[in-house]
Each structure stands twice: as C-alpha cells, then as structure tokens.
Amino acid sequence: MQVKTILNRVHRIKGFVYEHARFVDERIEVKLRPRKRSRPVCSGCGRRGSGYDTLGERRFAFVPLWAIAVDLVYAMRRVDCPRCGVTVEQVPWGNGKRPVTRAYAVFLARWARRLSWKEVATIFQTSWESVYRSVTWVVEYGLQHRTLEGITAIGVDEIQFQKGHRYLTVVYQINAGCRRLLWVGSDRTTKTLLRFFKMLGSERTTAMQFICSDMWQPYLKVIAKKAAGALHILDRFHIVARLNKALDEIRAAEAKQMARDGYEPVLKRSRWCFLKREENLTDPQRVKLDDLLRYDLKSVRGYLLKESFQVFWEYASPYWAGRFLDGWCKRAMRSRLEPIKKVARSVRGHRELILNWFRAKKEFSSGIVEGMNNKIKLTIRKAYGYRELKVAEIAIYHALGQLPEPELTHEFC
Numbered sequence: 001m002q003v004k005t006i007l008n009r010v011h012r013i014k015g016f017v018y019e020h021a022r023f024v025d026e027r028i029e030v031k032l033r034p035r036k037r038s039r040p041v042c043s044g045c046g047r048r049g050s051g052y053d054t055l056g057e058r059r060f061a062f063v064p065l066w067a068i069a070v071d072l073v074y075a076m077r078r079v080d081c082p083r084c085g086v087t088v089e090q091v092p093w094g095n096g097k098r099p100v101t102r103a104y105a106v107f108l109a110r111w112a113r114r115l116s117w118k119e120v121a122t123i124f125q126t127s128w129e130s131v132y133r134s135v136t137w138v139v140e141y142g143l144q145h146r147t148l149e150g151i152t153a154i155g156v157d158e159i160q161f162q163k164g165h166r167y168l169t170v171v172y173q174i175n176a177g178c179r180r181l182l183w184v185g186s187d188r189t190t191k192t193l194l195r196f197f198k199m200l201g202s203e204r205t206t207a208m209q210f211i212c213s214d215m216w217q218p219y220l221k222v223i224a225k226k227a228a229g230a231l232h233i234l235d236r237f238h239i240v241a242r243l244n245k246a247l248d249e250i251r252a253a254e255a256k257q258m259a260r261d262g263y264e265p266v267l268k269r270s271r272w273c274f275l276k277r278e279e280n281l282t283d284p285q286r287v288k289l290d291d292l293l294r295y296d297l298k299s300v301r302g303y304l305l306k307e308s309f310q311v312f313w314e315y316a317s318p319y320w321a322g323r324f325l326d327g328w329c330k331r332a333m334r335s336r337l338e339p340i341k342k343v344a345r346s347v348r349g350h351r352e353l354i355l356n357w358f359r360a361k362k363e364f365s366s367g368i369v370e371g372m373n374n375k376i377k378l379t380i381r382k383a384y385g386y387r388e389l390k391v392a393e394i395a396i397y398h399a400l401g402q403l404p405e406p407e408l409t410h411e412f413c
C-alpha cells in the first residue's frame with residue numbers, strides 16, 4: 001500500500017490530488033497538485049477566481065507516520081481576483097501563512113491538552129513555539145465557532161497569576177448541563193469585568209438569572225450595574241475561606257505572643273486542628289484539639305465562632321438563615337478578635353447577597369467554581385512557558401473552554 005492511498009483515505013482534499021511520496025532526509029515528502037481545470041480560491045474574499053501564476057513550493061507539516069515527519073509539498077497558485085486583485089490562493093489544508101496543516105495543528109493541540117506543551121514539542125520533534133501557535137489557532141477557531149446561547153448562570157472569580165499581585169479574572173458558565181470557562185482577562189478591576197459583559201452582549205446579559213462571585217468590590221459594582229436582573233449570590237466557598245484565614249491569623253499571632261512571653265508552646269502544630277472540619281480530623285489531631293479547647297485562648301474562641309458558623313449553611317429558609325447570620329455577627333463583633341470582626345463586618349455589609357444563596361435554593365454551590373479554579377491553577381503550573389499572560393490565557397481557554405474544534409475527516413489522536 002502506498003502512502004498516497006493512506007492519505008486519500010484519511011485526508012482527502014477536494015480539488016487536489018496527492019502525487020508520489022518520497023523519503024528525503026528522514027522525512028516523508030508528499031507532493032500535492034491541483035486537480036486539472038480546478039480554479040484557485042482567493043485568500044482575500046474566499047471566492048474562486050482564475051489562476052494568475054504559480055509560486056515556488058511550500059511545505060506543510062502533516063501528522064507524523066510511524067514517528068517519521070510528513071510534509072505536504074505544494075506550489076501555491078496566485079489568483080487574479082476581480083475584487084481583490086492578485087492574491088495568493090487559500091488552501092483547505094492550511095491556515096494563512098503557517099507551515100503546518102490544520103490536521104497537524106489539531107493533532108498537536110489535542111496532545112497539548114493531555115501533556116505539557118514542552119513534552120508535546122519533544123515527543124513530536126517540533127518547537128514549543130509551534131505547539132503554542134497550533135493551540136492558539138485551535139482556540140481562536142473555537143472562540144469564533146462556539147455558541148453563547150442558553151447561558152443563565154455564571155460564576156466570576158479571580159485567580160492569582162504567578163507571584164506578586166497579578167490577577168486574572170475568570171468567568172464560568174455554571175448551568176447544570178454545561179460547565180465551562182467562558183472568559184478570561186488580565187487584572188481584576190471594574191474594567192476587566194466590563195470587558196466580559198461587552199463580549200457577552202446586552203441581550204445575553206439580560207437573560208442571566210444567577211451570578212455567583214466573591215466579595216471583591218469591583219466585581220460587585222459591575223454586576224450590580226450590568227446585570228441587575230440576575231440573582232447575585234455570594235459564594236459559600238469564599239466566606240468559609242475568609243473565616244479560615246481570619247482564624248489562621250489569630251492563631252499565628254497568638255502562638256508568636258506566647259513564645260515571646262515564655263509560655264509552653266501549646267499552639268505548636270495546631271494549625272490543621274483549627275482549620276479542618278471536625279469530621280475530617282485524624283485521631284491525633286482530635287486529641288490535640290480536645291486538649292487545646294481546655295485553654296482560655298483567643299484561637300479557641302475564634303475556632304468556636306468559626307465552627308458555630310457551619311450551622312448557617314444548613315438552613316432552608318432565607319429568613320431564618322438571616323436571623324442566624326445577624327446573631328452570629330453580633331457575637332463575632334463582641335469577640336474582641338479583630339480578624340473575625342473584620343469578616344463579620346463584611347458579612348453584614350453583604351447580607352442580602354449572601355442570603356441569595358438560599359433564595360437560589362442552594363443550587364449553585366461554589367464547589368463548581370472551586371473545582372474549575374483548581375484546574376486552572378494546575379494548567380498554569382503544568383506549563384513552564386506560561387510566564388506571559390497571553391500564553392496563560394490561551395492555555396486556560398484550551399483546557400477549560402470546551403471549545404469546538406475544526407472538523408477533520410479522520411481522528412488522528
């Protein structure tokens with residue numbers, strides 16, 4: 001069987017003919033020519049025109065065969081287009097000026113979802129750059145061809161990018177049947193989120209029913225302004241995370257103070273005893289916690305306040321949940337624990353948005369957003385070349401966007 005036969009089976013190209021394949025410098029080279037009397041397509045307007053002349057040969061990398069690189073070799077024609085003048089033809093297997101076939105670009109991009117981009121480059125003997133460009137092309141195609149209909153629930157969140165204070169804003173669709181990344185943009189300002197709503201368009205924004213977010217003020221501002229019709233829910237996960245952070249601050253400060261005052265270091269190795277949910281503690285941690293609770297410590301008071309907050313999520317009615325919240329905030333404000341008081345003030349300030357979680361019948365748990373955030377962090381961590389924001393954005397769309405891919409006649413991987 002000839003390579004030509006295989007190519008005709010897996011990658012037939014209308015209007016073009018495969019000629020002989022040759023083995024040159026450890027590569028397989030397959031010549032392509034246009035079918036007789038076929039007219040070239042103008043790259044300017046996409047319409048057929050009459051041929052003008054033929055340029056030199058160009059190579060297009062194709063999916064490797066038995067780990068041997070394959071190149072399609074083709075002499076591009078020029079088109080005499082009545083609308084665009086003389087242009088280079090547009091060929092169905094390539095995209096623009098890239099020396100890579102669409103099939104190979106999709107092939108590399110698919111592997112780039114499973115492995116790090118560097119590994120993909122190494123395995124298929126190409127450059128990181130080439131993998132990056134292939135992914136970019138597939139992502140751009142996907143963004144142009146995806147549908148944004150039927151989105152009624154979204155989650156907005158921020159993700160720290162690298163060290164320091166650089167952030168990405170991410171927006172997910174969190175409908176039960178469709179969970180995916182919709183948008184990612186640099187920074188976490190009002191302008192950032194406004195850009196998302198601009199992309200979404202006013203009609204789709206009006207159709208929005210639920211929006212989850214954390215308490216980040218710029219987000220709250222934009223959501224109130226742009227999507228006033230939607231039920232805005234403050235995320236359970238973020239509230240719990242803030243309480244844990246407050247408690248951790250109290251514990252660390254107290255442990256330091258005790259060491260300074262020469263007390264027995266009872267708080268040593270107590271961090272997870274306080275932060276974990278009680279049912280998740282290991283046996284030694286439980287013993288340690290029981291021991292700690294005998295002391296009159298700020299950490300203990302903070303811990304008890306944090307634990308008592310758990311009941312809040314068990315309520316069904318927003319009314320009674322609200323009553324509980326008010327009571328808890330009152331106790332927290334009397335606690336003389338500044339970090340906890342800070343959380344309580346913020347909870348009070350966002351009372352209605354927090355209670356919206358109950359009004360939405362607890363349907364949109366933050367677990368969804370949290371899970372996707374973890375996946376993003378993994379995506380960024382897994383790749384060594386993502387130091388640039390633009391690259392990270394492409395990688396994130398690629399990993400979580402559920403974007404449609406260019407259609408191929410054969411599944412190469």
Ligand SMILES: [Zn+2]
Nearest residue numbers: 042045081084
């Ligand atoms: Zn044209």
